[in-house]
Amino acid sequence: MSKYKILPKVSKSDYEISEELDINKYKLTEESREFRDKIVDFITKQKLNHKNLVSV
């Protein structure tokens, strides 16, 4: 049986929670969006290939 390794605790004095921050409020530059899409396509394709290989 296994569990996730316990990570170092980030001190609460290092950050504050802000309700203003919302992932839906941000927009990427066009270049950033294209780059993100390329990486995501690449990785999901690789993981799919890997799954297919494993299942063979």
Added chain:
Amino acid sequence: MEKPSYHFKVSPDALVYEFDSISSEKTIRKIVIYEPLKDELFHFGFGDLTPNGDIDYKANSKNQDMDKVIMTVVKTMFLFFENYPDKQLVFGGSTEIRSRWYRQIITKFIENIELYFEVQGFTTDGEQEPFRENRDYYAFLISQKHEQI
């Protein structure tokens, strides 16, 4: 985790982080976004907030505080995985400089990183392997390590 880092703001869902990179010359608002994709995959995005409010993943601001910025980003990653331990992060360098930067960071901190995370590298021809120093990778995959109990 005693190295200096910037104070940062985090969204209630631990997916968005903001902090200011400060030098005598300029202050740059930095953004880290853990964007949910599909299944267990999240995209790790890191960039600068532009004057018109967009996020630029290609920015190379050189504000003489790289170590402090890296430590801050590492802390956001710890917080992210604390909230989403079973997820995987995918990211890559938007430019060659960025790819080298990520590779340098991982290499520099690999002993510490490997204590907690599995890091996989993907070459441009699709080869996936545990991260090796001095190897060119197009993208990276990070997940939290398990330990036997």
